[in-house]
Amino acid sequence: MKRLLVVDDAMFMRRLIGGVARDAGWEVVEAADGSQGVELYAELKPDLVTMDLVMPVMGGLEALKKIRELDPEAKVVVITAVDQKQSVMDAIRLGALDFVVKPFDRDRVASLLNKVGAAT
Template sequence: MKRLLVVDDAMFMRRLIGGVARDAGWEVVGEAADGAEAVSLYLELRPDLVTMDLVMPIMGGLDALRSIRELDPEAKVVVITAVDQKQSVLDAIRLGAIDFVVKPFDRDRVTGLLRKFAGSAP
């Protein structure tokens, strides 16, 4: 079973993404409410995939993505962002994000992403 770390400052979004992931056959191994916690949990858990909100307190998603990719250049991170954050998505892709999902997201889009990456995670 593939392992997922869900990062979002909104508990509702963490639960929503986690539920979609479990329905798609993933194990949610951790949840983080900010980027600093995400980096720490990534080091501890080494998940197969991270879903990362971009706008969060303490440390934003771009900084967390940068830190995770510096620690593990093979880390797979999908960013979750609002419709009006096009530049942030481009920055995230430049920093190594493998894909993105726009909020409010379509459940089928997230399920498709998880299924796609279930086959590519080691």
């Protein structure tokens, strides 16, 4: 079973993304901030990470950088608000595979999970 790590400070978003992933046959692990996300990545080496950019404790860009340092092959998709264009570009430069803009369409996330899942 594929494992997804959902890193987002909003419980609602973690549950929404997690629900889509579970429906697509993924195991889901949740982290409430970037620091916790990095720790869980190091421990579990999930197949995919969805990463919010704006979070307390450690933001998504820093967490993405740390995860890519731990594993240069890490698959990370940024999920963020529409007004974060520069941050999304920074995330892509740091190695993010793709991005999804909030509010998002469930089908867009499911399609992304299927695409990444087929490639791993």
